[in-house]
Amino acid sequence: MTTAQVIDGKAVAESVREEITRRSKDLLDNHGTRPGLAVVIVGEDPASQVYVRNKQKTAEACGFHSVKHALAAETSESDLLALVQSLNEDKAIHGILVQLPLPGHIDESKVLNLIKPEKDVDGFHPINVGLLTAGERSSALVPCTPAGSLVLIKRALGTDLSGKTAVVVGRSNIVGKPMASLLLQESCTVTIAHSRTKDLPDVVRAADIVVAAVGRPEMVRGDWIKPGATVIDVGINRVPTPEKGEGKSRLVGDVAYEEAAAHAGAITPVPGGVGPMTIAMLMANTVTAARRQLGLPEAEPIF
Template sequence: MPDLDMKTRVLDGVAIAGEIKAEVAREVVAAREAGYTPGLAVVLVGDVPASQIYVRSKVKTCGELGIYSEMHTPDASVTTEELLELIASLNARDEIDGILIQLPLPKHVDTERLLEAVVPEKDVDGFHPINAGRLLSGAPDAQVLAPCTPAGIMEVLRRSDIPVSGKRAVVIGRSNIVGKPIAAMLINASATVTVCHSRTQGLAEIAREADILVAAIGRAGFVTPEMVKPGATLIDVGINRLTDAAEVEKFFPNNEARREGFLKRGSTVIGDIDPAAFALSGAYTPVPGGVGALTIAMLMSNTVKAAKMRRSGK
């Protein structure tokens, strides 16, 4: 039974991201002293405002940490073949250690073909089948470029001293970007893992067994208090925008800050976990300010790791 006097911990993703960035900055200094500067190339296709904001944030963070970066911005009409030529040129450049293709791509572009064209040693998003295979096989962390969001989740657990080994973990969501890789990483950390999805029968009962519950299904407030084991650690990966006042009141009753923010912006952000469930938990990641804050930090970490791995011959 959980301690009834236990206080719920908020797992501050912003603070943890700051720790990681500081470590990356020190590694960049060491790399420069060794005669090289880690480099990241970002490919942004077309004019998607949300993607542009996100990419600018990545490039800005590179500058803050001393990582060389460059943006490539082909027009939305670019063909798959033209993009493959761009990727081939970046693969061949020694000063580029990481290549990131900002998703989503236009519908006429063969996304899978393009992602697989990035050589595995420069695949800082961890999407290449070879990197996915290394992760699944349990290769040492130092030799794996893992997807950034799942890697960030593991850093939150590790740096917050939340035990994983021997614990029951439930992952809700089976995407290649989050669900599947975080399941593999938790297994590699000796957790007992169940992956649930939209067709899982008895999902609520399974979720209630979790010591660590990862919600990455992309549905606002999907995990309700009835699905949470008291004292569990809740990792909320979702970023969903509410634009209906009734929904805001449903999920954030009597929350003046949320109400005022909604009235000012016309929307508010919520994760995949109903905020009412957090009170039952032993620890949880908030939205915003939780897992989302880690993604760019882990991209920077992966870029430095890729640079070191390439130069060490691993």
């Protein structure tokens, strides 16, 4: 039985989008510029198609100049690189996002590293990674999922996270490592745990904040959670539900939700938790990128 506060990512994301829409209108009304976001997708991966459609729809709702480049799966690496370079040079485009994964014949790192750091709204370029890791968050474009997760943590715990113990389960470059960097900059004591961590349940049990981003369905069990802890579930896993009929499935996170909710003080659901925040923070990064490229002062941080 759920006893934890459920952190409503949809509601928080909507409040972020409202603020971004206001900032977008300000750029247009006062500086004659509409924030420009270009999304590039290669191939027909169904999940990627959904993500791109949602990103484009949100960008348009925020008043952005939104451009989508849909390329065939057999598009050559050189053609994709040429497109990215043309977007780098397009002054109407302030943010560039290349949807991952890319087809196997294309070197993802080569493509991502070609994007100008100031237009890298995914926050994956080595320069943005380096700035964040070095504690220069205000100069970086921060990866959207960790940034959104931090907003949700602060909604649950308040803005002062100093002294909290945090465990990030997962060490990916996209979520785990930048999440740890963000929490360190909030003066948390941070552990990055992973599949080879010894006594993983005990490590997690010590945490005031648990961020699960390991990509394994319901791996983090309820009895791993310290009573009253805040649990952020980044995982999105589709698992079969044969009892509902052949081919049926459901979405679950990396946390066993009902079990964990009986121990946690606050928890994000899946779906409806971190997912909406990722897209909202992409919009926030695009407005930040536009302001910087126009030489305008930084707006009040979202997180």
